[in-house]
Amino acid sequence: MKLVKLLANLGYGSRKEVTWMFREGRITDAAGEVLYADDKIEHGDVRVDGEPLDPPQGLVLMMHKPAGHTCSTKDSGRIVYDLLPPRWRSRSPALSTVGRLDRDTSGLLLWTDDGALLHRIISPRSNIVKVYEATLAQDLRGDEGALFASGTLMLDGETTPLAPAQLEVLGPRRARLAIGEGRYHQVRRMFVAAGNHVETLRRDTVGGLVLGNLPVGEWRALGADEVAAIFAMA
Ligand code: URA
Numbered sequence: 001m002k003l004v005k006l007l008a009n010l011g012y013g014s015r016k017e018v019t020w021m022f023r024e025g026r027i028t029d030a031a032g033e034v035l036y037a038d039d040k041i042e043h044g045d046v047r048v049d050g051e052p053l054d055p056p057q058g059l060v061l062m063m064h065k066p067a068g069h070t071c072s073t074k075d076s077g078r079i080v081y082d083l084l085p086p087r088w089r090s091r092s093p094a095l096s097t098v099g100r101l102d103r104d105t106s107g108l109l110l111w112t113d114d115g116a117l118l119h120r121i122i123s124p125r126s127n128i129v130k131v132y133e134a135t136l137a138q139d140l141r142g143d144e145g146a147l148f149a150s151g152t153l154m155l156d157g158e159t160t161p162l163a164p165a166q167l168e169v170l171g172p173r174r175a176r177l178a179i180g181e182g183r184y185h186q187v188r189r190m191f192v193a194a195g196n197h198v199e200t201l202r203r204d205t206v207g208g209l210v211l212g213n214l215p216v217g218e219w220r221a222l223g224a225d226e227v228a229a230i231f232a233m234a
Pocket residue numbers: 100101102103105184185186187188189201
């Protein structure tokens with residue numbers, strides 16, 4: 001791929017803007033030699049203003065999403081894209097979230113620019129289990145585990161029952177819930193169906209990938225082994 005297209009795809013500017021960057025001598029190789037718009041050169045050997053290029057296409061990231069950020073490009077409030085380098089919003093192919101978490105849910109949020117991977121992760125056929133930890137407005141009654149595991153729980157407005165989900169009680173108002181599906185506001189609606197209300201919700205795992213101690217608001221790129229771990233427990 002010609003360098004001008006590579007840089008435009010990475011969000012450094014429109015083709016016209018990037019062409020100017022070449023004219024200004026801002027694009028060089030690792031030794032500082034000025035490069036030209038139609039040069040073909042290894043990604044790792046290019047510098048923009050002396051800095052290495054952003055990562056190439058094929059990115060997979062994990063983020064510790066904070067509560068209060070929306071998984072949307074359009075919301076007028078805080079959005080998860082604000083937590084990434086601004087240029088990454090203009091990448092082509094686009095970098096998007098793998099599914100969504102509600103604005104008030106925190107925890108493990110995946111991103112990728114690989115459409116096929118994205119669909120594989122969110123496809124119901126992959127049956128990737130997600131684990132959430134919830135704090136609740138009221139004490140658990142004791143029957144929620146059986147209700148969620150029944151395979152017959154029907155959420156308001158839906159026509160098919162939820163697949164069985166596993167509940168682990170952590171305290172009178174704290175529980176961990178493992179679900180294979182990803183229906184709209186699913187965890188919150190499940191607790192509503194059980195006569196309760198979720199106060200805080202955090203996603204801790206997606207398949208075999210664990211949020212771990214990634215600080216809130218931070219993100220990092222995943223290696224191939226970590227991407228494979230997402231599918232490891234399906
Ligand atoms: N279930 C919810 O209710 N909210 C989320 O953000 C994710 C799962």
